[in-house]
Amino acid sequence: MKRDFLFSWYETPRGKMLQEVEAEYIRRSITVSCKQKVLQIGGLGWEDQFIDCTLYNGFTILDANNLGCDGALKIKAKAYCLPILSDSVDLILLPHLLEFDANRFQTMREIERVLKAEGHVLIINFNPWSFWVRYQYLWEKKMADSWAGHFISKRRVLDWLKLLNFEAKSVADLSIDSVRSNPANAKSERSSLRATAYAIRAIKRRYTLIPLDSKALKQPRMAILNGFESSQRLTKDD
Helix, strand or coil: CCCHHHHHHHCCHHHHHHHHHHHHHHHHHCCCCCCCCEEEECCCCCHHHCCCCCCCCCEEEECCCCCCCCCCEEECCCCCCCCCCCCCEEEEEEECCHHHCCCHHHHHHHHHHHEEEEEEEEEEEECCCCHHHHHHHHHCHHHHCCCCCCCCCHHHHHHHHHHCCEEEEEEEEECCCCEEEEEHHHCCCCCCCCCCEEEEEEEECCCCCCCCCHHHHCCCCHHHHHHHHHHHHHHHHC
């Protein structure tokens, strides 16, 4: 996982403005209580801009290079092999992680494993259709040499989430001057050309089959049908 491009991007004028937009969006998206567990996969170094680590004691950053702000708890590990108990996390943040992860789908499986039922995941990726990301900045030698990622479309991420039984609740296009958020049922498969990044918020759904007891199984639907037929006969006799 090589994210030098991301940190180089944040050093540019447009990158600094995007950083402020993303920080504000993440801050508004952290709706869990202070006592719940929040896991961020992939350290940024400026987490204190969107979360108060002294208030959220359950906030932890997992990063292979031990990156992240000093005030947070940290775990040095790989994203595709999380050393975390299953069904133990309430909210997972993925800020620009999947596009630099060679094992991104295995990472998504691990996220599904450790997240509690009805837990939330927030994914932020670069917009593949952004002129500024794909054409201008990628050609600068300083960033191009450090790029070892893969652009991921919004549509593909949504397909992955659906396959893993996540329900996408909202999507947002993030540009340097605004955030355009929509409910998931009003989303488009492509982000706006003006958007530099996009964000997807989804909920892990767990569907449990409820077996019928023996009494219910002994009552076939024909009983209802017979009752309906009897009422029809009575009507005719009348």
